[in-house]
Amino acid sequence: MNEKINIRYIKFLSSVAAVGGFLFGYDTAVISGTIAQVSSQFGLSTVEQGWYVGCALIGSILGVSIGxxxxxxxxxxxxxxIAAVLFFISAVFCAFSLQLEQLVIARMIGGVGIGVVSIISPMYISELSVAEYRxxxxxxxQLAVTIGFLGAYLVNYALLKYSLTNAQHLEYSWMKLIxxxxxxxxxxxxxxxxxxxxxxxxxxxxxxxRxxxxxxKEKQAELVLRRVYLSxxxxxxxxxxIRSVLTGTGKLDWSLLKQSNVRKAVLIGAAIAILGQFMGVNAVLYYGPTIFEKIGLSGDDSLLYQVIVGLVNVLTTILAVFIIDRVGRKKLVYLGVSGxxxxxxxxxxxxxxxxxFPNIIILICFLAYVFCCAISISAVIWVLLSEMYPNKIRAVAMSLTGLSLxxxxxxxxxxxxxxxxxxxxxxxxxxxALMCIPYLFIxxxxxxxxxxxxxxxxxxxxIH
Known part of the structure; x- marks a missing residue:
């Protein structure tokens, strides 16, 4: 079978689609390095600060709803x-926003892009892949998302350092401003x-x-498949x-949702999507520095700990990429969530x-937790959601479960x-820890x- 598959071509297609994940990760994590500066410049209250941080998530909910x-x-x-255009518009408007309201709108536009790629990128990869490599x-x-997170941390650090050293010598006023x-x-x-x-x-x-x-459009589909399969x-x-499970017209078949098993699949996907968020991973990624400061670390040390957490997240996801098709989705979940x-x-x-206990103990525990999370639920969730649903309703079903997430x-x-x-x-x-139990059971x-x-x-x- 391997001799009949153009695996290099499939890897290229998957890597291109995964760039959307990098933009997802960067746009999500970059906010952490801007909160203090934006709050100071615009005189934000606590409520306004929360709105600035959370507005992109509102956009993401809209994006996943329409994606x-x-x-x-x-x-x-x-x-x-469309998602790429939304990311670009958001970036430009963020850089030149004059008021908080403009900045919030720009972040929400980027959030819509995040929501769209969170559905379409993994679905596209799933539909182009072959079973043994999917x-x-x-x-x-997911690896691209974690690299986006780490990239945002590093860019924030590098730009802040640059602004304090060499940026004063920039010739153009707009570049000096930015x-x-x-x-x-x-x-x-x-x-x-x-x-x-x-x-x-x-x-x-x-x-x-698909x-x-x-x-x-059978002729076009055949041309694509001939690039994927060398024979x-x-x-x-x-x-x-593929044709064997496609009956009727090419329109959405909402009647499939009336079938108890298909409706059950959508509800199960929504359940693991939302439960996964209450098992702590995003709390650690978003509020890691705040948590580390509660154990007595200085601001610089807490930021360093957060960078280490981000690095472990990336390296573990790389490991997950290589073993997910060998170990299996469910076994990874059992081992990772138990850890x-x-x-x-x-x-x-x-x-x-x-x-x-010494601070190094809590760092080791956090890193071990991130390792277990990255190798299980973080790596598995988008794989499962992209392959669980019938072709005719896959996009809509992923929107529903993605909305839950x-x-x-x-x-x-x-x-x-x-x-x-x-x-x-x-x-x-x-x-x-308690929220991990229903996830394992489902x-x-x-x-x-x-x-x-x-x-x-x-x-x-x-279906059957």
Whole structure:
């Protein structure tokens, strides 16, 4: 089978689509380095500061709500073009916003782009992949997200350092404004560079063959499959296999949602999407410095700890890319989430003990927790959501489950400061550990192992 697959071509297509994940990660994480400067410049109250941080998540909820419909109506490729344009517009307007209201609108536009790519990028990769490589290829998207997170931390640090040293000598007043006097503009605006790159490299990828078949464009679908499968017979077999589950017109088949098993798949996907956000990962990524400061670290040390957390997140995701198709989705979840429970409880016990242990202990526990999370739920979630649903409703079903995920992300972003204040760090991490239990139960009880199965085989499982 391997001799009949153009794996290099599939990797190229997957890498291009994964650039959307990098933009997702960068736009999400870059905000952390701008909060203090923006708050000072615009005199933000606590409520306004929260609105500035959370407005992109509101845009993401809107983006994920419409992403599936755009993907079904215009195709996966054209929808990625739309997302690239939204990222670029957001970056430029952020860099030149004169008022807080303009900055918030610009961030919300970028948030819409985040929501769109969070659905379309992994779905495109899934639909172009072959069964034996699909897990690791879709995981490239999550890897790109983590690289985007780390890239944002590093760019924030580099631009801040540059603004304090060499930026005073910039000749043009607008460049001095962006990279020296108000460097937060540069931090937010830099994302326009990968957005432009993303836009132009999208010209070199084809449309998803499954979407083309859904729209009765069989000739075009066949041409794409012949690039993926080096053998004409293999391409024809794949074409027949996809066609075997496509009946009727190329329109959305909402009646599929009336089938109990398909509706069950959507509800299960929504459940693991929102539960995954309440197991602590985004609380650590967004509020890591705040949590580290609660154990007595200085601001510089807490920022250093956060960079180390981001680095471990990237390296572990690289490992997950290589093993997800060998170990299997469910086994990774069992091992990783069990480890998350253990280290969340150890972190909670650390705070209960009154920080009586050396700081290196809490760092090790945090890094171990991030390792367990990155190798399991973070790597697996988008793989599962991109392969669980029938072709005719895949985009809409992913929008529904993605909406659940982004609502969870927004809620945990708003609730974490309240949890830390009212439950304390110990109670907060006990709560995160508790939320791992229903997640494990749902995966064990209701989600089938999809490793090595074609999308059509998975579709038949849910329908029949």
């Amino acid at each position: 599936g419909f755009l993907g079904d109506k215009y195709g996966r490729k054209k929808t990625l073009f 897990g690791r290829l879709v995981s490239l998207y 990279f020296c006097d108000e460097v937060w503009r540069g931090m937010l605006g830099v994302s326009g560079i990968p957005a432009v790159l993303f836009f132009f490299i999208l010209f070199f990828i084809p449309e998803s063959p 979407w083309l078949l859904l729209k009765n 004409q017979n293999a391409a024809q077999n794949e074409l027949d296999k 998350m429970v253990i280290f969340l409880l150890l972190i909670a016990f650390y705070f209960v003990s009154g920080n009586s 982004w609502i969870g992300t927004y809620l945990i972003g708003q609730l974490t400061p309240w949890l830390l204040e009212n439950l304390g760090p110990a109670g907060t991490f006990f709560f995160f 995966v064990w009880k209701w989600i089938p192992e999809t490793t090595g199965k074609s999308l059509e085989d998975i579709e038949r499982h849910w």
